[in-house]
Amino acid sequence: MSAGKASLQGSAQNGGTLVGTAGSNRGAGYWSLVWRQFRRDRLAMAGLTVVAGLFVVAIFADFLANDKPYYMRYQGASYFPIFRSYLVQMGVGKWPPELLNVDFKELEGETKVFPPIPYRSNNIDLRAPFADPSPEHWLGTDKLGRDVMAGVVHGSRISLFIGFVSVGISLTIGIVLGALAGFFGSWVDLLISRLFELMLAIPTFFLLITIAALLPPSIFLTMSVIGMTSWVGIARFTRNEFLKIRNLDYVTAAIALGVSNRQVMFRHILPNALAPVMVSVVLGIAAAILVESSLSFLGIGVPADLVTWGSILNEARSNSFAWWLAVFPGLAIFITVLAYYLVGEGLRDALDPRLRGS
Amino acid sequence: MWRYIVQRLVLFIPTFLGITLIGFLIMHLAPGDPADLLAGGGLGAAAGEGISLEKRGTVDQALAQWRAQYGLDRPLHVQYGYWLKNLFTLNFGDSFKDNQPVAVKILDRLPVTLTLNILSIILVYLIAIPLGIYSATHSYSLGDQATTLAAFILFSLPVVWAGTMALVFLCGGDFYYWFPPAALTSIDYSPQWPLWWKIQDRAWHLFMPVLLLSYSGFAGLSRYMRTGMREVLEQDFVRTARAKGLAERVVIFKHVLRNSLIPMVTILASILPGLIGGSIIIETIFSIPGLGQLGYQAVLARDYPTVMALFTVSSMLALIGILLSDILLTVVDPRIAFGRREV
Numbered sequence: 001m002s003a004g005k006a007s008l009q010g011s012a013q014n015g016g017t018l019v020g021t022a023g024s025n026r027g028a029g030y031w032s033l034v035w036r037q038f039r040r041d042r043l044a045m046a047g048l049t050v051v052a053g054l055f056v057v058a059i060f061a062d063f064l065a066n067d068k069p070y071y072m073r074y075q076g077a078s079y080f081p082i083f084r085s086y087l088v089q090m091g092v093g094k095w096p097p098e099l100l101n102v103d104f105k106e107l108e109g110e111t112k113v114f115p116p117i118p119y120r121s122n123n124i125d126l127r128a129p130f131a132d133p134s135p136e137h138w139l140g141t142d143k144l145g146r147d148v149m150a151g152v153v154h155g156s157r158i159s160l161f162i163g164f165v166s167v168g169i170s171l172t173i174g175i176v177l178g179a180l181a182g183f184f185g186s187w188v189d190l191l192i193s194r195l196f197e198l199m200l201a202i203p204t205f206f207l208l209i210t211i212a213a214l215l216p217p218s219i220f221l222t223m224s225v226i227g228m229t230s231w232v233g234i235a236r237f238t239r240n241e242f243l244k245i246r247n248l249d250y251v252t253a254a255i256a257l258g259v260s261n262r263q264v265m266f267r268h269i270l271p272n273a274l275a276p277v278m279v280s281v282v283l284g285i286a287a288a289i290l291v292e293s294s295l296s297f298l299g300i301g302v303p304a305d306l307v308t309w310g311s312i313l314n315e316a317r318s319n320s321f322a323w324w325l326a327v328f329p330g331l332a333i334f335i336t337v338l339a340y341y342l343v344g345e346g347l348r349d350a351l352d353p354r355l356r357g358s
Numbered sequence: 359m360w361r362y363i364v365q366r367l368v369l370f371i372p373t374f375l376g377i378t379l380i381g382f383l384i385m386h387l388a389p390g391d392p393a394d395l396l397a398g399g400g401l402g403a404a405a406g407e408g409i410s411l412e413k414r415g416t417v418d419q420a421l422a423q424w425r426a427q428y429g430l431d432r433p434l435h436v437q438y439g440y441w442l443k444n445l446f447t448l449n450f451g452d453s454f455k456d457n458q459p460v461a462v463k464i465l466d467r468l469p470v471t472l473t474l475n476i477l478s479i480i481l482v483y484l485i486a487i488p489l490g491i492y493s494a495t496h497s498y499s500l501g502d503q504a505t506t507l508a509a510f511i512l513f514s515l516p517v518v519w520a521g522t523m524a525l526v527f528l529c530g531g532d533f534y535y536w537f538p539p540a541a542l543t544s545i546d547y548s549p550q551w552p553l554w555w556k557i558q559d560r561a562w563h564l565f566m567p568v569l570l571l572s573y574s575g576f577a578g579l580s581r582y583m584r585t586g587m588r589e590v591l592e593q594d595f596v597r598t599a600r601a602k603g604l605a606e607r608v609v610i611f612k613h614v615l616r617n618s619l620i621p622m623v624t625i626l627a628s629i630l631p632g633l634i635g636g637s638i639i640i641e642t643i644f645s646i647p648g649l650g651q652l653g654y655q656a657v658l659a660r661d662y663p664t665v666m667a668l669f670t671v672s673s674m675l676a677l678i679g680i681l682l683s684d685i686l687l688t689v690v691d692p693r694i695a696f697g698r699r700e701v
Binding site: 043194197198200201202203204205206207209210211213214215216286290293294297298300310313316317320321323326327330331333334337338341342345 | 372373376377380381384385388389507510511513514515516517518519522523525526527530531532533539635636638639642643653654657658660665668669672673676677680
């Protein structure tokens with residue numbers, strides 16, 4: 001155990017000097033080294049590609065699966081309904097009266113160009129419940145006739161959102177508490193460490209479903225609750241890094257020069273302490289996505305009309321003949337989580353100087 | 359040693375109080391009222407149909423009486439005080455749902471969840487340690503890379519998905535009927551069965567839930583084992599052991615293995631707090647009457663006493679787990695002194 005500690009300390013100093021000597025191009029040297037190491041890891045790069053792909057799907061979800069056409073000629077005029085719906089949402093544009101609240105598929109337009117999946121995730125079609133996967137519904141439909149493919153595409157938005165927002169919250173809490181504990185030490189550390197112990201012993205998932213079930217169902221509340229119950233790992237990492245870095249000469253120098261505590265903590269120590277925290281951030285995103293899918297699988301925390309990967313999976317439980325409801329949304333969760341884990345693991349290896357050059 | 363244990367136990371008191379206080383405040387400060395929920399099902403439904411003012415008064419009176427019966431009309435700190443006082447006699451109060459004592463309900467279901475979890479912890483260590491040893495001693499071989507990938511895939515496999523897939527494809531439904539879709543015993547299970555039948559029936563029912571509860575554990579743990587063992591393998595004393603001509607088997611199993619088991623013990627502490635939480639999903643999918651299912655139903659019904667009791671029991675389990683792994687740590691590694699705090 002002592003050897004592990006010593007080598008960890010070595011790594012921090014190594015990182016420190018690297019950042020220190022980079023001088024003019026501030027820290028770029030360190031991160032480009034990390035990137036060079038990361039790029040060599042084929043699995044991690046595959047994970048990164050999948051994550052990037054998920055971002056693209058999430059950003060362009062409206063263009064991939066939508067019940068409105070990209071382009072339409074109707075009564076002699078040209079329309080771009082998907083683009084217009086963005087303008088309407090932003091309050092800049094308006095629907096022409098003849099297109100307000102219409103089903104674009106029923107309209108007798110001259111030309112209509114629909115997205116590859118001509119449904120939104122919440123389009124209910126009671127004429128086609130539990131449809132098998134077919135050219136019309138690529139991944140079938142659920143009990144309300146909602147297209148599963150559209151649900152999977154739009155669900156990527158929710159999972160991405162959940163992942164980043166809740167980790168953003170836990171990162172903020174974790175860094176602040178970890179920095180305070182590691183920098184000030186003594187009674188502050190003792191107090192905050194008690195809090196860590198408490199959070200570690202608390203049955204997190206049970207707490208989570210309790211809170212989520214008691215509060216009105218809302219995706220934002222769920223995100224905040226996940227964020228507020230998952231900061232311990234990040235806080236402990238930050239604290240340990242701060243404990244190590246606080247005693248380095250450059251920090252002593254900064255304090256001796258009269259730099260304020262806040263500046264020393266967040267401008268001088270934090271950038272050097274971030275590297276190991278980054279790994280738990282990436283892994284935390286995966287964990288948050290997993291937790292959210294479990295919550296919506298249990299039917300807790302998300303509004304009933306919101307289609308998420310977990311909520312589609314939930315329907316498979318009571319309708320076990322509809323195998324497509326089990327296979328596809330679960331596959332989406334699995335691939336997403338696997339991709340983030342691969343990225344996180346690759347980052348961990350890339351940040352570990354002992355492996356560098358090997 | 360005893361002094362150390364007592365010291366730790368005393369330190370647990372504030373932590374334990376903090377946890378129960380958090381649970382208590384969340385339950386009681388959240389919007390909504392169990393009385394209204396109760397009324398929503400029975401009394402309130404009648405109220406919704408436009409009953410007279412007179413009857414409305416009766417309903418309100420009944421609700422007030424109900425609140426008084428469970429002490430919900432008292433100030434929060436008084437309620438918490440009473441709850442703590444009752445805790446000392448292991449009285450968790452009566453369930454809002456059926457007026458049964460919560461302690462009895464929990465004791466009824468405890469064996470089920472304990473069986474599930476103890477079996478899965480055993481399975482986790484039984485698979486993870488050999489796998490980790492193999493990966494570490496054959497690192498970067500084809501076998502190691504295959505294990506690594508498999509561990510990664512298992513680790514990222516969401517249990518909700520794996521459980522649903524098992525239910526849809528392997529447990530009845532339109533596909534295979536290899537495992538039962540629900541419960542812990544067959545419908546025709548009888549105590550008169552010969553022992554071997556009973557064991558078989560139990561094993562058949564437990565197989566899928568235990569596997570699902572443990573796969574991410576052994577996937578993750580085998581990675582820890584591999585990392586830990588590789589770290590030890592690179593140390594000087596291993597080189598010395600090899601240099602003095604010890605058989606490789608002795609080096610691995612006597613010198614390296616013992617030293618790399620240390621982190622495995624500490625991980626036990628992090629498994630325990632998740633026990634009830636982790637079994638919620640599995641017990642819900644397979645309709646197993648354990649603590650997880652009880653907790654899930656209690657949460658949905660706002661059954662405060664039951665939720666608080668489960669919350670308390672699982673955090674106690676977690677604290678015991680932490681203490682246990684600290685003690686075990688000194689058994690595995692005599693160099694770790696009692697009472698010395700680690701960073």
